[in-house]
Amino acid sequence: MSYYLLKKEQGQRVSKVSSTNDFIKDIKIPVGSWIVADEQTNGKGRGGNVWQTLGDENIIFSGKLQIPTSEISLPLFSIFSSAALLKSLLSLYPDLENELSIKWPNDLYRGEKKIAGILIESEIQAGICTIIIGMGMNVYGKTIPDDLKSKVTFLFDLSPLEGTTERITNLFIENLNSYIIKLIDPSQILNELIWIESHSYLKDKVIETEWDSKIVRGKVLGIDEYGFLIILTEKGEKIEIMDTSPSFRII
Numbered sequence: 372m373s374y375y376l377l378k379k380e381q382g383q384r385v386s387k388v389s390s391t392n393d394f395i396k397d398i399k400i401p402v403g404s405w406i407v408a409d410e411q412t413n414g415k416g417r418g419g420n421v422w423q424t425l426g427d428e429n430i431i432f433s434g435k436l437q438i439p440t441s442e443i444s445l446p447l448f449s450i451f452s453s454a455a456l457l458k459s460l461l462s463l464y465p466d467l468e469n470e471l472s473i474k475w476p477n478d479l480y481r482g483e484k485k486i487a488g489i490l491i492e493s494e495i496q497a498g499i500c501t502i503i504i505g506m507g508m509n510v511y512g513k514t515i516p517d518d519l520k521s522k523v524t525f526l527f528d529l530s531p532l533e534g535t536t537e538r539i540t541n542l543f544i545e546n547l548n549s550y551i552i553k554l555i556d557p558s559q560i561l562n563e564l565i566w567i568e569s570h571s572y573l574k575d576k577v578i579e580t581e582w583d584s585k586i587v588r589g590k591v592l593g594i595d596e597y598g599f600l601i602i603l604t605e606k607g608e609k610i611e612i613m614d615t616s617p618s619f620r621i622i
Contacts, residue, residue: 374555375402375437376548379541382406389413391433392492392505402501405434407540411507426512426525430487430536433505434544440500442555445493446598446613449477451554452489452504454567455546459539460526467526472572475600476614479508480572484524506543510536560596568593573621578602581616588622 381404388394388408395406408431411424424431453473460479461468472480479487487508494501511527553559568574573591580587587610589602599611 374439374442374551376551377405377434377436377544378403379544382544384409386410387412390505391431392490392503395433395435396492396503400435402435402437405432405544407432407536423519424507425509425515425519425523428510428512428527428531428536430506430508430510430540432507432540432543433503434547435501435503436551437499437501438551438555440495440498443500443502444554444597445491445500445502446476447560447596448502448551448554448598449489449491450475450567450594450598451550451563452491452506452547453477453479454563454570455550456487456489456506456508456543457570458546459542462542463538472570473567474572475594476598478572481524481526484522486524486526504547508539510539557596564594564596573600577622578619579622580612580619582610582612586618 381401383404383406385394385406385408387410389412391406391408391411394408395404411431450473453476456479457471457473460471467481470481474480474485477489477491478485487506490505492503492505509523509525511525511530515523550563553563571591571594574593575591577588577590587602587604589604589610592601592603592609595601595611599613601609601611603609
């Protein structure tokens with residue numbers, strides 16, 4: 372079976388696109404390619420939402436890769452992608468260890484506010500899963516729209532050194548490829564989940580969400596080997612949640 376990971380030499384920068392995910396889906400762009408955009412006019416968020424990248428310094432990224440369907444759990448790939456981004460940041464900026472966390476299934480937080488989001492789109496044909504991974508990060512800026520001030524922030528409070536976004540992007544690609552290899556080796560998954568849970572924004576928090584056509588409340592226990600969120604409900608029942616719903620909230 373063939374695996375096509377992201378290749379550094381197949382990257383390109385574009386000045387302006389509607390959506391980096393839509394741009395790289397073009398069948399003329401080979402698997403293994405990735406792009407960064409200076410501007411995105413109609414960025415995609417999860418659940419049909421719009422992703423708005425903010426600030427004077429940001430990263431707007433998408434990549435295309437392929438993995439045999441039998442080797443991939445998309446929910447696990449989603450949380451591993453966030454872990455790849457967090458490991459990249461902590462490798463470059465270890466002083467942020469106590470500020471950054473992963474909010475399941477695929478957001479990065481600084482403190483109580485979001486700094487980055489990942490959107491995974493996939494298509495399966497003949498046993499091969501083609502994955503489009505989009506990533507947007509607010510790196511640095513001076514202003515945030517009033518309606519977002521309580522929800523989002525920037526990675527840095529001060530303007531970063533020249534080339535910072537390029538260093539983050541290149542390391543993210545390296546760590547993402549490394550995590551894909553770990554995905555197909557079950558012996559490595561547990562260790563990575565332990566690390567992810569130690570950096571989890573939701574760990575031990577109480578959430579409310581829709582599950583099995585009803586609203587449930589429960590304490591977050593962790594993440595299972597498929598990438599599902601495990602919670603202990605008020606009734607003492609352990610349940611696994613595959614994704615967030617519109618009703619998902621922290622209590």
